[in-house]
Protein backbone atom coordinates (compact mmCIF):
# COMPACT_ATOMS: atom_id res chain seq x y z
CA UNK A 1 0.00 0.00 0.00
CA UNK A 2 1.23 3.49 -0.82
CA UNK A 3 -1.27 5.60 1.10
CA UNK A 4 0.55 8.93 0.73
CA UNK A 5 1.01 9.19 -3.02
CA UNK A 6 0.81 12.87 -3.92
CA UNK A 7 -1.16 12.30 -7.12
CA UNK A 8 -4.11 10.85 -5.21
CA UNK A 9 -7.19 13.07 -4.99
CA UNK A 10 -8.27 14.59 -1.71
CA UNK A 11 -11.07 12.08 -1.21
CA UNK A 12 -8.64 9.19 -1.59
CA UNK A 13 -6.09 10.75 0.75
CA UNK A 14 -8.86 11.39 3.32
CA UNK A 15 -9.53 7.66 3.52
CA UNK A 16 -6.05 6.24 3.01
CA UNK A 17 -3.25 8.66 3.90
CA UNK A 18 -1.17 8.14 7.01
CA UNK A 19 -1.97 4.54 7.80
CA UNK A 20 0.96 2.34 8.88
CA UNK A 21 -0.22 -1.21 9.49
CA UNK A 22 1.13 -3.15 12.47
CA UNK A 23 2.31 -6.78 12.37
CA UNK A 24 -1.37 -7.79 12.57
CA UNK A 25 -2.17 -6.10 9.25
CA UNK A 26 -5.39 -4.54 10.55
CA UNK A 27 -7.64 -2.93 7.94
CA UNK A 28 -8.93 -0.09 10.13
CA UNK A 29 -6.31 2.10 11.82
CA UNK A 30 -5.04 0.72 15.13
CA UNK A 31 -5.65 2.63 18.35
CA UNK A 32 -2.49 2.63 20.50
CA UNK A 33 -3.67 3.35 24.03
CA UNK A 34 -0.32 3.46 25.77
CA UNK A 35 1.41 6.25 27.62
CA UNK A 36 4.95 5.01 26.99
CA UNK A 37 6.96 2.73 24.68
CA UNK A 38 9.50 0.02 25.57
CA UNK A 39 13.10 0.01 24.29
CA UNK A 40 15.14 -3.05 23.29
CA UNK A 41 18.08 -2.02 25.49
CA UNK A 42 19.67 0.87 27.35
CA UNK A 43 21.50 2.14 24.29
CA UNK A 44 18.27 2.36 22.31
CA UNK A 45 16.57 4.19 25.18
CA UNK A 46 19.40 6.74 25.17
CA UNK A 47 19.28 7.11 21.38
CA UNK A 48 15.50 7.62 21.38
CA UNK A 49 15.69 10.22 24.14
CA UNK A 50 18.51 12.14 22.48
CA UNK A 51 16.73 12.06 19.14
CA UNK A 52 19.62 10.17 17.47
CA UNK A 53 17.13 7.40 16.65
CA UNK A 54 13.60 8.06 15.45
CA UNK A 55 10.79 6.31 17.27
CA UNK A 56 8.20 6.62 19.99
CA UNK A 57 9.20 7.36 23.57
CA UNK A 58 6.19 8.69 25.45
CA UNK A 59 2.74 9.73 24.25
CA UNK A 60 3.25 13.35 25.31
CA UNK A 61 5.86 13.39 22.50
CA UNK A 62 4.47 11.05 19.84
CA UNK A 63 2.02 8.17 19.54
CA UNK A 64 1.46 6.10 16.36
CA UNK A 65 -2.31 6.80 16.22
CA UNK A 66 -1.67 10.52 16.59
CA UNK A 67 1.08 10.30 13.94
CA UNK A 68 -1.39 8.68 11.52
CA UNK A 69 -3.88 11.52 12.04
CA UNK A 70 -1.12 14.11 11.55
CA UNK A 71 0.02 12.45 8.30
CA UNK A 72 -3.54 12.28 6.95
CA UNK A 73 -4.32 15.91 7.73
CA UNK A 74 -0.95 17.01 6.31
CA UNK A 75 -1.78 15.18 3.06
CA UNK A 76 -5.17 16.92 2.86
CA UNK A 77 -3.71 20.39 3.49
CA UNK A 78 -0.83 19.79 1.07
CA UNK A 79 1.54 20.35 4.01
CA UNK A 80 4.97 18.86 4.56
CA UNK A 81 4.18 18.17 8.22
CA UNK A 82 1.48 18.49 10.86
CA UNK A 83 1.43 18.54 14.66
CA UNK A 84 -1.76 17.55 16.48
CA UNK A 85 -2.86 19.21 19.70
CA UNK A 86 -5.46 18.61 22.44
CA UNK A 87 -7.85 21.28 21.09
CA UNK A 88 -8.02 24.12 18.62
CA UNK A 89 -7.10 26.61 21.34
CA UNK A 90 -4.04 24.58 22.32
CA UNK A 91 -2.99 24.66 18.65
CA UNK A 92 -3.18 28.46 18.71
CA UNK A 93 -1.46 28.70 22.11
CA UNK A 94 1.33 26.33 21.05
CA UNK A 95 1.86 28.16 17.78
CA UNK A 96 2.15 31.55 19.47
CA UNK A 97 4.37 30.23 22.29
CA UNK A 98 6.62 28.46 19.77
CA UNK A 99 6.99 31.26 17.24
CA UNK A 100 6.76 34.46 19.33
CA UNK A 101 8.77 35.86 22.22
CA UNK A 102 8.22 38.72 24.61
CA UNK A 103 8.39 41.96 22.61
CA UNK A 104 6.95 40.42 19.45
CA UNK A 105 3.80 41.66 17.77
CA UNK A 106 0.92 40.00 15.92
CA UNK A 107 -1.57 41.49 13.46
CA UNK A 108 -4.89 39.68 13.58
CA UNK A 109 -8.33 39.94 12.08
CA UNK A 110 -10.81 41.56 14.48
CA UNK A 111 -13.62 39.12 13.66
CA UNK A 112 -12.15 36.15 15.51
CA UNK A 113 -13.36 33.13 17.44
CA UNK A 114 -14.08 34.48 20.94
CA UNK A 115 -11.45 32.47 22.83
CA UNK A 116 -8.78 33.34 20.24
CA UNK A 117 -9.63 37.00 20.71
CA UNK A 118 -9.22 36.63 24.49
CA UNK A 119 -5.98 34.68 24.17
CA UNK A 120 -4.36 37.19 21.81
CA UNK A 121 -5.99 40.33 23.20
CA UNK A 122 -5.96 39.70 26.97
CA UNK A 123 -3.68 36.82 28.00
CA UNK A 124 -0.72 37.16 25.63
CA UNK A 125 -0.06 40.85 26.45
CA UNK A 126 0.77 39.69 30.03
CA UNK A 127 3.70 37.84 28.48
CA UNK A 128 4.79 40.79 26.34
CA UNK A 129 3.19 39.64 23.07
CA UNK A 130 0.94 42.39 21.68
CA UNK A 131 -1.73 42.01 19.01
CA UNK A 132 -3.27 44.69 16.77
CA UNK A 133 -6.74 43.80 15.50
CA UNK A 134 -7.71 45.00 12.03
CA UNK A 135 -10.63 44.58 9.63
CA UNK A 136 -9.77 41.42 7.80
CA UNK A 137 -11.21 42.59 4.50
CA UNK A 138 -9.03 45.74 4.46
CA UNK A 139 -5.57 44.87 3.12
CA UNK A 140 -4.33 48.46 3.68
CA UNK A 141 -5.14 48.13 7.40
CA UNK A 142 -2.98 45.01 7.66
CA UNK A 143 -0.13 46.77 5.89
CA UNK A 144 -0.44 49.83 8.15
CA UNK A 145 -0.41 47.71 11.33
CA UNK A 146 2.99 46.15 10.61
CA UNK A 147 5.76 47.15 13.04
CA UNK A 148 9.44 46.20 13.04
CA UNK A 149 8.65 43.56 15.70
CA UNK A 150 5.66 42.03 13.85
CA UNK A 151 6.08 38.29 13.62
CA UNK A 152 2.68 36.92 12.51
CA UNK A 153 -0.44 37.71 10.52
CA UNK A 154 -3.22 35.68 12.13
CA UNK A 155 -6.43 35.27 10.19
CA UNK A 156 -9.63 33.32 10.16
CA UNK A 157 -11.43 33.13 6.86
CA UNK A 158 -14.39 33.00 6.65
CA UNK A 159 -14.64 34.73 10.01
CA UNK A 160 -16.81 33.63 12.88
CA UNK A 161 -19.68 34.50 12.98
CA UNK A 162 -20.01 37.04 10.13
CA UNK A 163 -18.27 35.01 7.40
CA UNK A 164 -16.07 37.91 6.28
CA UNK A 165 -13.50 36.73 3.75
CA UNK A 166 -9.83 37.68 3.92
CA UNK A 167 -7.89 37.68 0.65
CA UNK A 168 -5.24 35.13 1.65
CA UNK A 169 -2.97 35.64 -1.37
CA UNK A 170 -3.08 39.44 -1.04
CA UNK A 171 -2.25 39.34 2.69
CA UNK A 172 0.54 36.83 2.04
CA UNK A 173 2.18 39.17 -0.44
CA UNK A 174 2.07 42.05 2.07
CA UNK A 175 3.34 39.89 4.95
CA UNK A 176 6.19 38.30 3.01
CA UNK A 177 7.56 41.69 1.97
CA UNK A 178 8.14 42.27 5.70
CA UNK A 179 9.30 38.74 6.64
CA UNK A 180 6.04 38.20 8.53
CA UNK A 181 4.55 34.69 8.69
CA UNK A 182 0.90 34.14 7.70
CA UNK A 183 -1.19 31.78 9.83
CA UNK A 184 -4.70 30.81 8.69
CA UNK A 185 -7.31 29.24 10.98
CA UNK A 186 -8.95 26.96 8.39
CA UNK A 187 -11.63 25.66 10.72
CA UNK A 188 -14.68 26.83 8.74
CA UNK A 189 -13.62 25.62 5.29
CA UNK A 190 -11.35 22.64 6.00
CA UNK A 191 -8.93 21.57 3.24
CA UNK A 192 -11.91 20.27 1.27
CA UNK A 193 -13.07 23.82 0.49
CA UNK A 194 -9.88 25.90 0.91
CA UNK A 195 -6.16 25.15 1.03
CA UNK A 196 -4.36 28.21 2.44
CA UNK A 197 -0.86 26.77 1.90
CA UNK A 198 -1.56 26.64 -1.87
CA UNK A 199 -2.25 30.38 -1.66
CA UNK A 200 1.11 31.04 0.01
CA UNK A 201 0.19 30.95 3.71
CA UNK A 202 2.96 29.65 5.98
CA UNK A 203 0.87 27.69 8.46
CA UNK A 204 -2.67 26.36 8.70
CA UNK A 205 -4.33 25.61 11.97
CA UNK A 206 -7.45 23.72 12.92
CA UNK A 207 -9.93 23.17 15.64
CA UNK A 208 -10.35 19.49 14.72
CA UNK A 209 -13.26 19.54 17.18
CA UNK A 210 -15.36 21.02 14.40
CA UNK A 211 -15.63 19.60 10.88
CA UNK A 212 -12.63 17.27 11.03
CA UNK A 213 -14.41 15.17 13.64
CA UNK A 214 -17.72 16.34 12.24
CA UNK A 215 -19.88 14.50 14.70
CA UNK A 216 -19.38 16.51 17.89
CA UNK A 217 -17.53 13.76 19.77
CA UNK A 218 -14.02 14.87 20.67
CA UNK A 219 -11.75 17.90 21.07
CA UNK A 220 -8.65 18.22 18.95
CA UNK A 221 -6.47 20.65 17.06
CA UNK A 222 -3.59 20.79 14.62
CA UNK A 223 -0.94 23.01 13.05
CA UNK A 224 0.24 22.12 9.53
CA UNK A 225 2.95 23.57 7.28
CA UNK A 226 6.66 23.25 6.51
CA UNK A 227 8.49 20.92 8.91
CA UNK A 228 10.89 23.71 9.90
CA UNK A 229 7.96 25.57 11.51
CA UNK A 230 5.89 22.62 12.76
CA UNK A 231 9.03 21.26 14.49
CA UNK A 232 9.17 24.44 16.55
CA UNK A 233 5.53 23.92 17.57
CA UNK A 234 6.31 20.27 18.35
CA UNK A 235 9.23 21.24 20.61
CA UNK A 236 6.91 23.45 22.66
CA UNK A 237 4.17 20.82 22.69
CA UNK A 238 6.27 17.87 23.83
CA UNK A 239 7.54 19.92 26.77
CA UNK A 240 4.41 21.85 27.72
CA UNK A 241 2.02 18.95 27.11
CA UNK A 242 -1.24 20.01 25.34
CA UNK A 243 -0.91 16.90 23.16
CA UNK A 244 -3.73 15.15 21.31
CA UNK A 245 -4.83 11.89 22.98
CA UNK A 246 -4.52 8.68 20.96
CA UNK A 247 -8.21 7.97 21.39
CA UNK A 248 -9.21 11.38 20.04
CA UNK A 249 -6.76 10.97 17.14
CA UNK A 250 -8.40 7.65 16.27
CA UNK A 251 -11.87 9.25 16.27
CA UNK A 252 -10.55 12.12 14.13
CA UNK A 253 -8.99 9.72 11.60
CA UNK A 254 -12.46 8.27 11.08
CA UNK A 255 -13.90 11.79 10.86
CA UNK A 256 -11.51 12.69 8.04
CA UNK A 257 -12.74 9.71 6.00
CA UNK A 258 -16.17 11.32 5.57
CA UNK A 259 -14.99 14.95 5.54
CA UNK A 260 -15.46 15.55 1.83
CA UNK A 261 -19.00 14.18 1.54
CA UNK A 262 -20.05 15.97 4.71
CA UNK A 263 -18.60 19.32 3.63
CA UNK A 264 -20.23 19.08 0.21
CA UNK A 265 -23.63 18.07 1.58
CA UNK A 266 -23.62 20.55 4.47
CA UNK A 267 -22.51 23.42 2.18
CA UNK A 268 -25.28 22.64 -0.31
CA UNK A 269 -27.87 22.66 2.48
CA UNK A 270 -26.41 25.89 3.91
CA UNK A 271 -26.79 27.62 0.54
CA UNK A 272 -30.45 26.56 0.33
CA UNK A 273 -31.12 27.75 3.87
CA UNK A 274 -29.32 31.07 3.25
CA UNK A 275 -31.42 31.68 0.13
CA UNK A 276 -34.59 30.98 2.10
CA UNK A 277 -33.55 33.27 4.97
CA UNK A 278 -32.61 36.06 2.57
CA UNK A 279 -36.17 36.31 1.24
CA UNK A 280 -37.79 35.96 4.69
CA UNK A 281 -39.73 39.10 5.76
CA UNK A 282 -38.56 38.84 9.42
CA UNK A 283 -34.86 38.59 8.51
CA UNK A 284 -32.90 41.84 8.24
CA UNK A 285 -29.56 40.57 6.85
CA UNK A 286 -27.94 37.26 5.88
CA UNK A 287 -24.19 36.60 5.99
CA UNK A 288 -23.22 33.72 3.70
CA UNK A 289 -20.27 33.80 1.25
CA UNK A 290 -22.20 31.69 -1.27
CA UNK A 291 -24.84 34.41 -1.79
CA UNK A 292 -24.23 37.06 -4.48
CA UNK A 293 -25.27 39.67 -1.84
CA UNK A 294 -22.19 38.80 0.30
CA UNK A 295 -19.67 41.67 -0.03
CA UNK A 296 -16.80 39.28 -0.86
CA UNK A 297 -18.81 36.78 -2.88
CA UNK A 298 -16.45 37.03 -5.89
CA UNK A 299 -13.35 36.55 -3.72
CA UNK A 300 -15.02 33.60 -1.98
CA UNK A 301 -15.72 32.02 -5.36
CA UNK A 302 -12.06 32.09 -6.31
CA UNK A 303 -10.63 31.22 -2.91
CA UNK A 304 -13.14 28.59 -1.70
CA UNK A 305 -14.82 25.67 -3.46
CA UNK A 306 -18.19 26.65 -1.93
CA UNK A 307 -19.71 28.97 0.66
CA UNK A 308 -19.26 26.53 3.55
CA UNK A 309 -21.83 25.40 6.09
CA UNK A 310 -22.08 28.43 8.42
CA UNK A 311 -24.93 30.87 7.85
CA UNK A 312 -25.40 33.91 10.08
CA UNK A 313 -28.38 36.23 9.96
CA UNK A 314 -29.85 39.19 11.80
CA UNK A 315 -33.50 39.09 12.75
CA UNK A 316 -35.61 42.26 12.58
CA UNK A 317 -35.33 43.38 16.19
CA UNK A 318 -32.72 42.98 18.92
CA UNK A 319 -31.74 40.44 21.59
CA UNK A 320 -35.33 39.73 22.60
CA UNK A 321 -36.38 38.79 19.06
CA UNK A 322 -33.21 36.75 18.44
CA UNK A 323 -33.75 34.79 21.66
CA UNK A 324 -37.39 34.21 20.72
CA UNK A 325 -36.29 32.45 17.51
CA UNK A 326 -33.79 30.35 19.49
CA UNK A 327 -36.36 29.39 22.12
CA UNK A 328 -38.96 28.38 19.52
CA UNK A 329 -36.70 25.77 17.92
CA UNK A 330 -37.45 22.12 18.65
CA UNK A 331 -35.00 20.56 16.15
CA UNK A 332 -31.95 22.83 15.93
CA UNK A 333 -29.66 22.32 18.93
CA UNK A 334 -29.03 25.37 21.11
CA UNK A 335 -25.28 24.93 21.50
CA UNK A 336 -22.18 26.88 20.65
CA UNK A 337 -20.46 24.02 18.85
CA UNK A 338 -20.29 23.95 15.08
CA UNK A 339 -19.18 21.54 12.40
CA UNK A 340 -21.52 18.79 13.54
CA UNK A 341 -23.90 16.64 11.48
CA UNK A 342 -26.61 17.99 13.81
CA UNK A 343 -27.52 21.59 13.00
CA UNK A 344 -26.71 24.05 15.79
CA UNK A 345 -28.04 27.51 16.58
CA UNK A 346 -26.14 30.15 18.56
CA UNK A 347 -26.71 33.72 19.72
CA UNK A 348 -23.04 34.82 19.53
CA UNK A 349 -23.39 38.11 21.46
CA UNK A 350 -24.47 36.29 24.65
CA UNK A 351 -22.44 33.07 24.25
CA UNK A 352 -19.29 32.64 22.13
CA UNK A 353 -18.62 36.38 22.10
CA UNK A 354 -20.17 37.13 25.50
CA UNK A 355 -16.92 37.44 27.45
CA UNK A 356 -15.11 39.92 25.23
CA UNK A 357 -15.65 43.63 25.83
CA UNK A 358 -18.60 45.44 24.20
CA UNK A 359 -16.02 47.43 22.18
CA UNK A 360 -14.41 44.23 20.89
CA UNK A 361 -17.88 42.88 20.13
CA UNK A 362 -18.75 46.00 18.17
CA UNK A 363 -15.45 45.80 16.27
CA UNK A 364 -16.25 42.19 15.41
CA UNK A 365 -19.73 43.20 14.25
CA UNK A 366 -21.42 40.82 16.68
CA UNK A 367 -24.72 42.60 17.24
CA UNK A 368 -27.61 41.58 19.52
CA UNK A 369 -29.91 40.70 16.60
CA UNK A 370 -27.44 38.17 15.17
CA UNK A 371 -27.86 34.38 15.08
CA UNK A 372 -25.42 31.80 13.71
CA UNK A 373 -26.48 28.48 12.24
CA UNK A 374 -23.98 25.69 11.64
CA UNK A 375 -25.87 23.60 9.11
CA UNK A 376 -25.73 19.84 9.56
CA UNK A 377 -27.20 16.99 7.56
CA UNK A 378 -30.93 17.19 8.35
CA UNK A 379 -33.43 17.94 5.56
CA UNK A 380 -33.50 21.66 4.77
CA UNK A 381 -37.29 21.72 4.89
CA UNK A 382 -37.24 20.52 8.51
CA UNK A 383 -34.72 23.22 9.44
CA UNK A 384 -36.85 25.86 7.72
CA UNK A 385 -40.03 24.74 9.48
CA UNK A 386 -38.25 24.84 12.84
CA UNK A 387 -36.95 28.38 12.27
CA UNK A 388 -40.28 29.52 10.83
CA UNK A 389 -42.05 28.95 14.15
CA UNK A 390 -39.94 31.59 15.85
CA UNK A 391 -39.57 33.95 12.89
CA UNK A 392 -43.30 34.10 12.15
CA UNK A 393 -44.02 34.99 15.80
CA UNK A 394 -41.92 38.18 15.61
Ligand SMILES: *Cc1c(COP(=O)(O)O)cnc(C)c1O
Pocket residue numbers: 087088089090113115116156160185187188206207208209210219220221
Ligand atom coordinates in the same frame (compact mmCIF):
# COMPACT_ATOMS: atom_id res chain seq x y z
C1 LIG B 1 -13.78 26.30 17.94
C2 LIG B 1 -12.79 27.15 17.27
C3 LIG B 1 -11.51 27.30 17.80
C4 LIG B 1 -11.09 26.65 19.10
O1 LIG B 1 -11.10 25.26 19.02
P1 LIG B 1 -11.35 24.29 20.30
O2 LIG B 1 -11.18 22.94 19.71
O3 LIG B 1 -12.72 24.57 20.81
O4 LIG B 1 -10.30 24.62 21.30
C5 LIG B 1 -10.61 28.09 17.10
N1 LIG B 1 -10.96 28.70 15.95
C6 LIG B 1 -12.21 28.59 15.42
C7 LIG B 1 -12.53 29.30 14.16
C8 LIG B 1 -13.16 27.82 16.06
O5 LIG B 1 -14.39 27.73 15.54
